[in-house]
Amino acid sequence: MNIATSRIAWITRREIVGGEELPSNHAWGTDFLFSLGAKRVPTRHIAWIDRIGEKLRLGPNVSEQIWLFFNRRKYDFIIAKDTDLITILCGLLWLFRQRKDMFAFLHFPLRVSIKDFFLAKRCGVLLALSEKIRTLSLISYPAAAESLVTLRWGVDIEFYDRLRARLGTSAASDDKLRILLIGITGRKFNAFVEAVGDDPDIEVRVLTGSADVVREIARLPNFRSIRENLDKPVPYPDLVANYLACDLVAIPLDMKRASDAELIRHRATLWGITTLLEASALSKPVVMTFNPVIDFDVVGQQCGLFIHDDDAAHWREGIQKCKASRAALPSMGALARLHAETDYDMREFQKQLRAIIESLP
Numbered sequence: 574m575n576i577a578t579s580r581i582a583w584i585t586r587r588e589i590v591g592g593e594e595l596p597s598n599h600a601w602g603t604d605f606l607f608s609l610g611a612k613r614v615p616t617r618h619i620a621w622i623d624r625i626g627e628k629l630r631l632g633p634n635v636s637e638q639i640w641l642f643f644n645r646r647k648y649d650f651i652i653a654k655d656t657d658l659i660t661i662l663c664g665l666l667w668l669f670r671q672r673k674d675m676f677a678f679l680h681f682p683l684r685v686s687i688k689d690f691f692l693a694k695r696c697g698v699l700l701a702l703s704e705k706i707r708t709l710s711l712i713s714y715p716a717a718a719e720s721l722v723t724l725r726w727g728v729d730i731e732f733y734d735r736l737r738a739r740l741g742t743s744a745a746s747d748d749k750l751r752i753l754l755i756g757i758t759g760r761k762f763n764a765f766v767e768a769v770g771d772d773p774d775i776e777v778r779v780l781t782g783s784a785d786v787v788r789e790i791a792r793l794p795n796f797r798s799i800r801e802n803l804d805k806p807v808p809y810p811d812l813v814a815n816y817l818a819c820d821l822v823a824i825p826l827d828m829k830r831a832s833d834a835e836l837i838r839h840r841a842t843l844w845g846i847t848t849l850l851e852a853s854a855l856s857k858p859v860v861m862t863f864n865p866v867i868d869f870d871v872v873g874q875q876c877g878l879f880i881h882d883d884d885a886a887h888w889r890e891g892i893q894k895c896k897a898s899r900a901a902l903p904s905m906g907a908l909a910r911l912h913a914e915t916d917y918d919m920r921e922f923q924k925q926l927r928a929i930i931e932s933l934p
Contacts, residue, residue: 596729682709727922759844768888824861876909
């Protein structure tokens, strides 16, 4: 398939607003398709149908998927940010014995369900964003081996280098350990907050979408929210400036130890991967809850710590280790950056995605 002449339906949950300054990884690496000449053909939504679909837990864009089914010939292929955005479309194609070239990023392992059955039957290429997700998916759908492709997620390193050069860095005026506590989806902050408490040697900057967390940290003098209004996102350059001002990034996830069967059953998701890769691109070490479906091994790469048990005692132990090895944190950050450059570069991600698309007849 020739990308330059392709008509594409790009299905996403959030459009990038004109004027926003965001890296390619926030466009799921697809922006290069349009720079090559591909044309994004609009889709259609009907709000009241989508509201009903969400109440029935059918997904956020039911009307768009129905529209795509009846208008599929307008497109050379369809690519979706995640599989939840095309399950109804796959079901319609299966029921009416139709096919359409489709790609979807897979953030969690497939499990035995009607939705995932439709995906396995009608999504031509399921782009598993880690090898663990592909391996677990094959347990439920061994016949989908050809359609399941590992495409390790990437980070737009060049973007972060440009932004870092523009923002610059300034030395701290004291010896406090500065931690960026960050995340919106799949996060659980309370054990971390309890572990740090009001330690005067630690300053914590917090990015959260939770009003409860904002209220909880308000009583602690060493915590502060970098989000002025929970209804508005932090401008991305401001977020990067906070990364650069901190020594360490903390990623507490709402995850517990689990067997492979439990990971499949509970649809374990790549929570934390975006923050982990952002931190690595900016040469920051991380301390994070262990997420077994993420391939990036921060301990093996000597660029951070995993917390395996989500309680205040284990978080306190991890934070104290970071304090004790404060002098080593910049070196750990450099190793994180090296790993991102070697194995998670967005250019390599886009190169592989292009090869997958162009392999279509």
